[in-house]
Amino acid sequence: MRISSSLSLLSLIALLPACGPTSREDAQGQATWAACDYYAGCEKIGSGDGKEFEDRKECEVDMRDFFQGAWTANNCPAINEKGLDTCLERIRSTSCSSTTDFLNTAFLVCGSGSVCQEETED
Numbered sequence: 001m002r003i004s005s006s007l008s009l010l011s012l013i014a015l016l017p018a019c020g021p022t023s024r025e026d027a028q029g030q031a032t033w034a035a036c037d038y039y040a041g042c043e044k045i046g047s048g049d050g051k052e053f054e055d056r057k058e059c060e061v062d063m064r065d066f067f068q069g070a071w072t073a074n075n076c077p078a079i080n081e082k083g084l085d086t087c088l089e090r091i092r093s094t095s096c097s098s099t100t101d102f103l104n105t106a107f108l109v110c111g112s113g114s115v116c117q118e119e120t121e122d
Contacts, residue, residue, distance in 0.1 A: 021120075022079045028067040030084070031110065034091040035063040042096035066106075076116035083115040 022030075036059040039045050044052040045059055053059040071079075087110040095101040108114065 022081060022084060024071055024073070024076055024079060024116075027079045027084050027115065028064060028071060030088060031067045031091065032060055032063040034088045035066075036060055038091050038094060038096075044096075070110070071112055071116055075112045077119040078117050080115060080117040083117075087115050 036045070036053075036056060039052055039059050040056070044050070045054075045056060047054060053062065070076075087105075090105045090109040094105045
């Protein structure tokens with residue numbers, strides 16, 4: 001059941017760009033989900049040494065705060081769809097063992113300069 005729900009959510013996320021421009025809030029949500037999947041895959045969620053988060057909920061709260069701070073209304077009036085797609089793919093492929101790779105993803109590939117753009121006129 002859990003796999004089915006996850007696949008349904010992933011299918012929905014994949015269709016979002018086709019429904020029009022992604023809102024900043026939706027982009028933050030997608031990045032939060034991808035980041036917590038990354039932490040889970042790197043075995044950084046749970047109790048014990050070397051864990052970043054006690055549980056998935058704590059990860060989601062912290063990551064949402066991170067992306068809300070990175071992509072604010074002031075510095076991110078609109079989302080660059082290609083930049084967001086690149087960010088999400090990069091989160092998924094970031095090495096669990098490389099601090100440099102992690103920092104590059106977090107602050108360059110997924111930074112506001114890559115993911116955000118000026119508001120476009122319809």
